[in-house]
Amino acid sequence: MEDLLNKLDQQTTxxxxxxxxxxxxxxxxxxxxxxxxxxxxxxxxTPEDRQTRGMKVGILIVIEDDACPxxxxxxxxxxxxxxxxxxxxxxxxxxxALAYLFGLLFxxxxxxxxxxxxxxxxxxxxxxEMGSTHCSPRVMSLKNKLLL
Numbered sequence: 001m002e003d004l005l006n007k008l009d010q011q012t013t014x015x016x017x018x019x020x021x022x023x024x025x026x027x028x029x030x031x032x033x034x035x036x037x038x039x040x041x042x043x044x045x046t047p048e049d050r051q052t053r054g055m056k057v058g059i060l061i062v063i064e065d066d067a068c069p070x071x072x073x074x075x076x077x078x079x080x081x082x083x084x085x086x087x088x089x090x091x092x093x094x095x096x097a098l099a100y101l102f103g104l105l106f107x108x109x110x111x112x113x114x115x116x117x118x119x120x121x122x123x124x125x126x127x128x129e130m131g132s133t134h135c136s137p138r139v140m141s142l143k144n145k146l147l148l
Contacts, residue, residue: 078093
């Protein structure tokens with residue numbers, strides 16, 4: 001992971017934001033969950049109804065159409081999706097979009113998607129420090145690794 005992050009750091013100017021985004025996108029992968037259930041990337045010219053089709057809960061990452069294949073794609077915006085509808089457009093960054101998504105799920109009393117159970121448990125209990133301190137073994141393992 002460190003080699004990948006170092007290589008990607010060479011292609012961007014805002015390393016801190018880039019690393020935060022990479023860590024958040026990698027969180028479901030680390031927890032052995034399907035990251036495509038939470039994050040979807042599309043090009044800016046794709047119609048909205050095609051972008052969100054089948055997406056119950058998630059973040060839509062919109063990139064430029066004409067990005068050069070040898071460089072990282074340029075992110076135009078982040079959008080929050082609930083029930084296949086974009087409910088928030090133009091979030092500043094992935095961290096903000098994920099915080100808005102979590103807040104909406106909490107405020108609207110939505111259930112976390114079953115395929116992202118551990119990802120949302122980490123966000124709730126480790127990042128946001130909400131709810132009980134009891135964590136599943138998988139989340140507790142990640143929490144202990146982060147505290148070392």
